[in-house]
Amino acid sequence: MLHILARVLHVTSVAPNVYVLAFHAPDLAAAVRPGQFVNILTGDSLQPLLRRPFSVYRTEGDAVEVIFQRVGKGTAALSLAQPGGFLDIIGPLGAGFHLDDPRYQTAVLIGGGLGVAPLPIATAALQKAGKRVVTLLGARTAGQLVETHLENVHVATDDGTRGLHGTVVDLAAQYLPVGAHEDARLFGCGPTPMLRALAEFARTRALECEVSLEGQMACGIGICQGCPVELTGQLRTYALMCKDGPVFNTRDIVI
Amino acid sequence: MVRTEFHIAGVHFKNRVLAASGTFGYGDECTDLVDVQRLGGIVTKSLSLKPRDGNPPPRIVETSGGMLNSIGLANIGVHRFIAEKLPRLRALDITVVANIAASSVDEYCAVLDLLEEAGGAHAYEINVSCPNVKEGGLNFGTDCAMTAGITRRLRARTRKPLILKLTPNVAQISTFARAVQDEGADAVSVINTLIGMAIDIRTRKPLLSTVTGGLSGPAIKPVALAKVYETARSVHIPVIGIGGISTPSDAIEFFLAGATAVQVGTANFIDPAAGVHVAEGIATWCTTQGIDDVGKLVGTLDTQGGVSVLESWL
Ligand SMILES: Cc1cc2nc3c(=O)[nH]c(=O)nc-3n(C[C@H](O)[C@H](O)[C@H](O)COP(=O)(O)OP(=O)(O)OC[C@H]3O[C@@H](n4cnc5c(N)ncnc54)[C@H](O)[C@@H]3O)c2cc1C
Ligand SMILES: Cc1cc2nc3c(=O)[nH]c(=O)nc-3n(C[C@H](O)[C@H](O)[C@H](O)COP(=O)(O)O)c2cc1C
Ligand code: FES
Numbered sequence: 302m303l304h305i306l307a308r309v310l311h312v313t314s315v316a317p318n319v320y321v322l323a324f325h326a327p328d329l330a331a332a333v334r335p336g337q338f339v340n341i342l343t344g345d346s347l348q349p350l351l352r353r354p355f356s357v358y359r360t361e362g363d364a365v366e367v368i369f370q371r372v373g374k375g376t377a378a379l380s381l382a383q384p385g386g387f388l389d390i391i392g393p394l395g396a397g398f399h400l401d402d403p404r405y406q407t408a409v410l411i412g413g414g415l416g417v418a419p420l421p422i423a424t425a426a427l428q429k430a431g432k433r434v435v436t437l438l439g440a441r442t443a444g445q446l447v448e449t450h451l452e453n454v455h456v457a458t459d460d461g462t463r464g465l466h467g468t469v470v471d472l473a474a475q476y477l478p479v480g481a482h483e484d485a486r487l488f489g490c491g492p493t494p495m496l497r498a499l500a501e502f503a504r505t506r507a508l509e510c511e512v513s514l515e516g517q518m519a520c521g522i523g524i525c526q527g528c529p530v531e532l533t534g535q536l537r538t539y540a541l542m543c544k545d546g547p548v549f550n551t552r553d554i555v556i
Numbered sequence: 557m558v559r560t561e562f563h564i565a566g567v568h569f570k571n572r573v574l575a576a577s578g579t580f581g582y583g584d585e586c587t588d589l590v591d592v593q594r595l596g597g598i599v600t601k602s603l604s605l606k607p608r609d610g611n612p613p614p615r616i617v618e619t620s621g622g623m624l625n626s627i628g629l630a631n632i633g634v635h636r637f638i639a640e641k642l643p644r645l646r647a648l649d650i651t652v653v654a655n656i657a658a659s660s661v662d663e664y665c666a667v668l669d670l671l672e673e674a675g676g677a678h679a680y681e682i683n684v685s686c687p688n689v690k691e692g693g694l695n696f697g698t699d700c701a702m703t704a705g706i707t708r709r710l711r712a713r714t715r716k717p718l719i720l721k722l723t724p725n726v727a728q729i730s731t732f733a734r735a736v737q738d739e740g741a742d743a744v745s746v747i748n749t750l751i752g753m754a755i756d757i758r759t760r761k762p763l764l765s766t767v768t769g770g771l772s773g774p775a776i777k778p779v780a781l782a783k784v785y786e787t788a789r790s791v792h793i794p795v796i797g798i799g800g801i802s803t804p805s806d807a808i809e810f811f812l813a814g815a816t817a818v819q820v821g822t823a824n825f826i827d828p829a830a831g832v833h834v835a836e837g838i839a840t841w842c843t844t845q846g847i848d849d850v851g852k853l854v855g856t857l858d859t860q861g862g863v864s865v866l867e868s869w870l
Binding site: 302303519522524525529531 | 622
């Protein structure tokens, strides 16, 4: 866990309202694993007060990238970050995906909307580990798809403007017929309703599935108890999203 | 060198800035990011007899200049604290204040007894902002007789500093402060969070699972300061000021209003080293002002020319 002032390299719009932010952070770039996140201070005033969490999107040499959608005050401020300026960042945080398990051959990466965020860094690690990678992306409409730095991409759109007319979980059902791909493992990220559907899909197909969750956080480092994730088994026992997650095996949690 | 240390009932604190309960875990989580030994002390997350899972999500929501929380006192329980956390804290050169929460007076006593037996905690802070299960969930801290009763029972069981942490959600906090002072409390911590709520107008749902929660952060600082001022004028035991402190000058305001020491809470979520920065900033400021002891600031508010609350109509 590092606390750094990182120099902004660039902020680039890659789709309507979607930006890639790159910053210079050699130690972070070396330490971060796929599925981990960083907690960025988006302003130096009281609005917003708390840091904002973002999955690491890519690393490239000494640079670390995040991809984000402008939804409110914090992300609006980030979209205006100036190259050469500095950002106060804590990371890498949380536990990432378990990508190098020898018990599977094909990694099926599934991203809904900005859930694509941790997939490029995961792809790079999977390629290194010699795994086969298939990527299923879903978006509201074709213009919102961000498909770079991925492998074997198949898409679905809610409005049918590209690929399958439906959700990314519908696409998964089509791509993974019953019985086939027993050596596959699913890695998903996206909005909670999508992850819930994905977990259900994985359960019915008896496939191992890890998902990266999103939710409210205050500290991001395990000191506030503000980010409970309900565990299966006993009612109302919780893990912490920021410390034990944000990646969980869907078997272990109630989404 | 500016003198920063102080004592409560004989227990030494390196400086006058502590990490507030529930905002710094058990003190051993962020040693990567901050040298906790540069703090005046660490107040642990509230400890209950059995582990508590806490409330369902969402437990936090950000508000203007602050945040609401309804953690539900999620904690590992006093037994695990003693087994896993105390040994790590003992290895550090830091004053440890164990904060206790309970749902009955007997539970407060049981937790304190276990900590006394284990040793290692230098002082106790008692969180009375907890529902009393026997009284149908009425908050201990909003009932003066119950707050005094807890103090009496605990006072009889320990000679270590006993600090009562008071809730601001009462008509007059100074009445409570006097009551616990009369029962032998060594200090009071002022304030715990203020009750608040926030609503999502699209879904018409509350933004916390428990509907209401506790407000903290910079937004509550003026309220906290006024409560500290009121309390410090009505008791002779030390008052520990808490509420929205994130800078050295915030802390100095509390000293002037009468706080002997302060705690930094929500600011730790933004920077776990916030408390250390506040402590060091206070010393630097004193140097520039030619003040040789931070304690010389305590209660030195100049109200000459001001009008007393009693005489003013707001
Ligand atoms: C572990 C983790 C990883 C994350 N990774 C990414 C990432 O890689 N890229 C990314 O863009 N976001 C990511 N998020 C979500 C991101 O943290 C939030 O979008 C961000 O905090 C919003 O801050 P804001 O100040 O702009 O919005 P706020 O001002 O806090 O909120 C403005 C409005 O947006 C809504 N809102 C808040 N969060 C979201 C959201 N996630 N989606 C849609 N609406 C939202 C709020 O309800 C509110 O109505 C991640 C979250 C977590 C917990
Ligand atoms: C997330 C969170 C958890 C808290 N947990 C506790 C707790 O367990 N026990 C306690 O006595 N106070 C608890 N508090 C209250 C703080 O210790 C402090 O009194 C309050 O937040 C006001 O200070 P601040 O504005 O600096 O945060 C908690 C506060 C927050 C924000
Ligand atoms: S966000 Fe604070 S514990 Fe997870």
